[in-house]
Amino acid sequence: MKGIKIIASVTFREGIRDRIYLIFFFFAIILLLFSLFLSMLVIGDPTKVIADFGMGVMSLLGILIVIFVGGPSFSKELQKRTVISVLSKPISREEFLVGKLFGIWSNVFVNLLAMAVLLFLLILAKGVMIWGIFVQAFLLFLEMGILTAVDLMFSSFTTSFLAMLFTLSFYVVVHLTTTIEKASQSLSSPISKAVVRYIAYLLPNFDYFNLKNQVVYGLNVPPLFYCKSFVYFLALIIFFTILAVWVFKKKEI
Amino acid sequence: MIEVKEVRKSFREGFLLERKEVLHGISFNVKSGAVVGLLGPNGAGKTTTIKIIMGISPPDEGEVLVFGKKLSKETKKAIGFLPEAPYFYDYLTGREILRSFSDFYQNLNEEKINEVLKLVGLKEEADRMLRSYSKGMLQRIGLAQALLHDPELLIFDEPMSGLDPIGRKEFRDVITSLKEKGKTILFSSHILQDVEMICDEVIMIYRGKVIKIGVLNEMLKNExxxxxxxxxxxxxxxxxxxxxxxxxxxxxxxxxxxxxxxxxxxxxxxxxxxxxxxxxxxxxxxxxxxxxxx
Incomplete structure (x- = not known):
């Protein structure tokens, strides 16, 4: 556990001082402020526009941090052989990888929390309180944890660029699972319908972490949804972390 | 202190991922208190051997014992390791990296960190981010992290490759002072003059095989x-x-x-x-x- 804590702390500090991280952070603030301007141009409730756009920005920034800050920091350690110095210490490969996961995830947490607070305040300035923003930020946080594990798995066996590409593709695909499932119903051939449906079942479904519409329109969410989301998150993060550890342990450093 | 027994190692290479053996059953011992040089040209298998000793890379066959045991977290606590061309975290300072690494061990305080920084000549630059360090300075901070916990056994992989003549002399002095303290040191090098100056024993490796082992003085005297x-x-x-x-x-x-x-x-x-x-x-x-x- 000590090793995990040390690596997580080093990764967090390294990430938060990274120029790209800071650029993304300021970029996010500018985009959130831009939502104020956008709300004036669109017909409808301005707070809904700000909330909708703001949560989109949060998702975008989360994925950017995982892909452009987290993954490359791990690839760089492998490429520049920092990992050799670290693994000569009393730490196992498993602890090292899990430490990296927590470190990167903490970077995402800080970013999401800051953005959620800013978004909440922007909407509050319009006289409306949407606490659901924090719920959505938390679900995004869970989603980014899974994505970090996936990114670490890809970074363990391929180049930094390919790992970015694979993680991004994974992100796009898992957000299309419901669409793929729906699309299968319109297929005429029973075989293709079954195959597409089977694929949709096999793919992780990140809609479990998406409450944007419910938050924007103030819809009620059954408590069971949160339980399902959390169990789903646990299952996926454990699965992908074990996979990442397995790949990393096989890697010749 | 270190026993390497019939160690074999191969890597997969090329498009067809064919196995290429890089260590062909090497064996040697490092005695307690000795300064041992692992010699060989580039590609001889020195770094691979060291990685296997450090448990970073597993051998295909054979066995490595350190302090008479298989490597574990406990045994690692008594080893200081400096890899070839060390590289650490860009956005952390020299002091921060030593503080972080000191958490792996017990009873290491700021005083010890300052002592090590002084020993490697980095006290003035300790609060600068590592991304601004030169190659020689990174080598020094690498040495500092290896010495931080006052280990009994020190393993250095090409420790002098990035250093200028003054740096090399200082490094030799550090090794000499560690030797006087009774530490066991194994280091790899292809710079034979450095080895000749500081080693008690040498192990020559060529194309993944040990070709000669001996006490340096006797080897030279007998020749x-x-x-x-x-x-x-x-x-x-x-x-x-x-x-x-x-x-x-x-x-x-x-x-x-x-x-x-x-x-x-x-x-x-x-x-x-x-x-x-x-x-x-x-x-x-x-x-x-x-x-x-x-």
Whole structure:
């Protein structure tokens, strides 16, 4: 556990001082402020526009941090052989990888929390309180944890660029699972319908972490949804972390 | 202290991922308190051997024991390791990296960190981010993290490759002082002069095989190839031609079997022997000779 804590702390500090991280952070603030301007141009409730756009920005920034800050920091350690110095210490490969996961995830947490607070305040300035923003930020946080594990798995066996590409593709695909499932119903051939449906079942479904519409329109969410989301998150993060550890342990450093 | 037994290692290479063996069953021991040089040209298998000893890379076959046991977290606590061309975290300072690494061990305080920073000559630069460090400074911070917990065993992989002549001298001094403290040191190098200056024993590796192991002094002593004899006050020795003449002095270079004849001849001609110096092969010459045998 000590090793995990040390690596997580080093990764967090390294990430938060990274120029790209800071650029993304300021970029996010500018985009959130831009939502104020956008709300004036669109017909409808301005707070809904700000909330909708703001949560989109949060998702975008989360994925950017995982892909452009987290993954490359791990690839760089492998490429520049920092990992050799670290693994000569009393730490196992498993602890090292899990430490990296927590470190990167903490970077995402800080970013999401800051953005959620800013978004909440922007909407509050319009006289409306949407606490659901924090719920959505938390679900995004869970989603980014899974994505970090996936990114670490890809970074363990391929180049930094390919790992970015694979993680991004994974992100796009898992957000299309419901669409793929729906699309299968319109297929005429029973075989293709079954195959597409089977694929949709096999793919992780990140809609479990998406409450944007419910938050924007103030819809009620059954408590069971949160339980399902959390169990789903646990299952996926454990699965992908074990996979990442397995790949990393096989890697010749 | 270190026992390497019949270690084999291969890597997959090329498009077809064919296995290429890089270590062909190497075996050697490192005794407690010794400074041992692992010698070999680039690609000989030095770094792979060290990675296997450190548990970073698993061997295909064979066994490595450190302190008589298989490597574990506990045994790692008594080892300090400096990899080749060390590289750490860009956005952390030298002091921060040492503080973080000190958490792996017990009872390491700020005083110890300052002591190590002073030893490696980085006290002034300790609060600068590592991304602004030169190659030599990174090598020094690498050495600092290896020495931080005062380990019994130190393993250095090409420790002097990134250093300038002053840095190399300082590094040699550090190794000498560690040796005086009774530490065991294993280090790899292809710079034979450095090895010759600081090692007690050498292990020569070539193409993944150990080609020679020995105590350095004995190795050099046993390898006397000729004698340099300085003679004074005579026209020289019969049947021997001097290498140099200067004033009334003559310098002869003879093989062991010719030495008695030369001395006798000088005495008969009324000359005086000023010195007889046995000249041995340098480590480099021994190394090249061993490589040619393979």
């Amino acid at each position: 006397v190839t000729y004698y340099e004899v300085t003679v004074e006050g005579t026209g020289g020795a019969d049947n021997f031609s001097p290498l140099k003449k200067s004033g009334g002095r003559f310098l002869y270079r003879v093989k062991e079997g010719e030495l008695d004849g030369l001395i006798r001849s000088v005495m008969e001609n009324g000359g005086r022997i000023r010195s007889v110096i046995p000249r041995s092969l340098t480590l480099e010459e021994i190394f090249i000779r061993e490589v040619k045998k393979v």
